Amino acid sequence: MANAVLTVRGIVRSFGAFRAVDEVNLDIIEGEIHALIGPNGAGKTTFFNLLTGSLPLTEGEIRLRGEVISGLPMDEIARRGIVRSYQISSIFPDFTALANVRFALQRKRGANFDFWRSERSLESLHGRALELLDELGLVEWADVRAGDLPYGRKRALEIATTLALDPQILLLDEPTSGMGREDIGRVVDLIRKVSKGRTVVMVEHNLSVVEGLCNNVTVLARGRVIASGSYKDVASNEKVVEAYLGAAHA
Amino acid sequence: MAGTAFLKTTRTAGVSQSQFLGFTKARAIFFLLFAALIAVGPQFLYPIFLIKVYCFIIFACGYNLLLGYTGLMSFGHAAFFGMGAYLCGYAATQWGLPFELSVLAGTVIAAAMGLVFGWIAIRRTGLYFAMITLALAQMVYFIAMQAPFTGGENGIQSIPRGTVLGFIDLSSNTTLYWVISVIVLAAVAFYNRIIHSPFGQVLRAVRNNPERAKSLGYNVDRFKLAAFTISAAMAGFAASLKTITFGIATLTDVSYVISTEVVLINLVGGIGTIFGPVVGSFFILSLEHFLAPYGPWVLLIQGIVFTVFVLLFRQGIVGELQKRFRTHL
Ligand SMILES: Nc1ncnc2c1ncn2[C@@H]1O[C@H](COP(=O)(O)OP(=O)(O)O)[C@@H](O)[C@H]1O
Ligand SMILES: [Mg+2]
Numbered sequence: 145m146a147n148a149v150l151t152v153r154g155i156v157r158s159f160g161a162f163r164a165v166d167e168v169n170l171d172i173i174e175g176e177i178h179a180l181i182g183p184n185g186a187g188k189t190t191f192f193n194l195l196t197g198s199l200p201l202t203e204g205e206i207r208l209r210g211e212v213i214s215g216l217p218m219d220e221i222a223r224r225g226i227v228r229s230y231q232i233s234s235i236f237p238d239f240t241a242l243a244n245v246r247f248a249l250q251r252k253r254g255a256n257f258d259f260w261r262s263e264r265s266l267e268s269l270h271g272r273a274l275e276l277l278d279e280l281g282l283v284e285w286a287d288v289r290a291g292d293l294p295y296g297r298k299r300a301l302e303i304a305t306t307l308a309l310d311p312q313i314l315l316l317d318e319p320t321s322g323m324g325r326e327d328i329g330r331v332v333d334l335i336r337k338v339s340k341g342r343t344v345v346m347v348e349h350n351l352s353v354v355e356g357l358c359n360n361v362t363v364l365a366r367g368r369v370i371a372s373g374s375y376k377d378v379a380s381n382e383k384v385v386e387a388y389l390g391a392a393h394a
Numbered sequence: 395m396a397g398t399a400f401l402k403t404t405r406t407a408g409v410s411q412s413q414f415l416g417f418t419k420a421r422a423i424f425f426l427l428f429a430a431l432i433a434v435g436p437q438f439l440y441p442i443f444l445i446k447v448y449c450f451i452i453f454a455c456g457y458n459l460l461l462g463y464t465g466l467m468s469f470g471h472a473a474f475f476g477m478g479a480y481l482c483g484y485a486a487t488q489w490g491l492p493f494e495l496s497v498l499a500g501t502v503i504a505a506a507m508g509l510v511f512g513w514i515a516i517r518r519t520g521l522y523f524a525m526i527t528l529a530l531a532q533m534v535y536f537i538a539m540q541a542p543f544t545g546g547e548n549g550i551q552s553i554p555r556g557t558v559l560g561f562i563d564l565s566s567n568t569t570l571y572w573v574i575s576v577i578v579l580a581a582v583a584f585y586n587r588i589i590h591s592p593f594g595q596v597l598r599a600v601r602n603n604p605e606r607a608k609s610l611g612y613n614v615d616r617f618k619l620a621a622f623t624i625s626a627a628m629a630g631f632a633a634s635l636k637t638i639t640f641g642i643a644t645l646t647d648v649s650y651v652i653s654t655e656v657v658l659i660n661l662v663g664g665i666g667t668i669f670g671p672v673v674g675s676f677f678i679l680s681l682e683h684f685l686a687p688y689g690p691w692v693l694l695i696q697g698i699v700f701t702v703f704v705l706l707f708r709q710g711i712v713g714e715l716q717k718r719f720r721t722h723l
Binding site for chain 2: 196198217218219220222223227228230234235236237238239243247248250251255256257258259260261262263264265266305309
């Protein structure tokens with residue numbers, strides 16, 4: 145596809161004899177919000193691990209704007225603009241919430257090997273960091289040690305940290321899981337807002353969120369793509385209904 | 395919201411205000427106490443013993459940078475310490491280099507070795523990392539035993555102290571004491587600065603959550619390697635000062651005992667604290683010094699100290715002080 149920003153071709157990831165991701169092909173269109181859904185154990189998180197270089201591929205190829213990125217180290221892929229949040233919140237527990245976000249801003253700023261400079265030189269990033277915290281309703285928590293934040297706040301903090309890098313492609317692994325209704329609304333609004341000018345791929349279990357937010361939906365089951373298209377197309381697809389029911393019965 | 399944000403900015407900035415030489419208030423007080431101790435020290439204790447403590451403080455600071463702030467445990471720092479001592483001694487005796495350049499030679503060789511060993515070892519973490527560093531250091535010990543330039547069992551002897559800047563004669567113990575005192579204070583301030591620099595911030599993040607640091611685009615291995623190299627350089631620097639002071643470089647400096655001693659110092663002082671290396675060095679070296687007349691009993695006492703700290707005070711003396719006074723030291 146002409147305007148695909150990410151093209152995934154025949155990717156496989158095996159764990160021993162088990163194929164967690166099995167011959168997946170996918171095009172992610174520039175500027176879309178793309179949902180990845182499927183029952184637990186379908187391979188969604190593994191798919192993200194492959195996109196970000198957190199796990200090596202067993203087979204296949206991933207391209208970003210035509211350039212092969214599979215095989216590159218994880219930090220290099222992040223610097224090329226693909227940044228993720230994790231299903232299990234990944235934060236810096238000993239840093240304050242503010243320092244977590246600042247740490248992401250620091251990477252974009254550069255000069256990170258400056259061991260002779262005072263860390264007060266980082267205080268110029270506080271303004272932007274607080275703006276991001278504010279967007280996720282975390283300003284009151286700015287000085288709290290991140291490890292001591294309640295569960296939902298940790299997830300919000302991770303999203304703020306991810307956004308701080310201003311990534312071209314944002315991968316969100318179950319961003320709303322474990323959040324209350326109000327926070328879900330906030331995160332959905334935020335994703336809609338930040339999706340302008342960038343591409344979002346999100347794993348999401350809450351189907352009403354998917355329906356309201358996403359342009360395209362891909363359904364994974366047992367490592368394979370079983371359906372892809374608009375929410376309506378996918379929701380009425382027999383295989384999808386079966387996969388969900390099958391999982392429920394299993 | 396903008397108003398709150400503004401207030402927060404000033405408040406957050408306020409945390410790190412009122413600094414002295416880059417130290418926060420509590421640390422500045424501790425630093426001044428240390429300086430005062432240095433000033434009166436020679437009236438109570440043999441200055442050469444104190445100099446040895448100061449050298450180990452520098453060594454232990456470099457080690458804590460790695461263990462406490464980057465989360466890497468090396469069992470091979472004797473290699474950097476020992477080779478730093480040898481090259482400094484060799485430079486001063488064979489090449490006739492002055493004090494500054496001999497110390498620089500010892501520091502640079504240790505940094506270069508750190509770069510190579512680090513490059514090999516950082517591919518692994520945890521126990522495997524520790525084991526690789528130990529294996530490499532044992533190889534260095536073997537080389538030190540065999541190679542002619544180290545002087546084998548005799549080591550390098552009669553190393554001249556020389557002068558600082560060409561006119562401060564170090565042959566007097568008193569002069570040497572004040573020179574090393576200034577250096578150790580500068581080294582501790584430097585160590586504090588590294589940890590509280592943008593670079594130090596990355597190291598702490600790497601220790602906290604390396605996977606996330608990588609996924610934010612940090613080349614974690616490069617930061618680890620940089621920390622390892624700085625740490626090795628500080629070991630070589632400390633060893634060079636010790637070599638100049640005692641006038642000898644021997645196999646003891648390159649043996650695994652040195653590697654375990656620096657771990658013990660930090661464990662007792664406080665891993666991941668600024669002043670842990672200071673307190674730990676005083677504690678451990680005093681123990682050795684004052685128990686020396688009792689020979690092998692030192693080992694027994696050291697074993698007991700190690701066990702007690704691991705079981706009861708895992709955060710070390712400074713870690714316990716931090717808890718007591720609810721501050722960071
Ligand atoms: N590192 C791993 N080693 C072995 N099996 C794994 C590993 N990671 C994931 N898997 C397996 O791959 C399958 C897909 O997991 P995952 O991608 O986490 O699913 P999802 O995110 O869709 O719930 C699961 O059966 C899981 O047990
Ligand atoms: Mg998952």
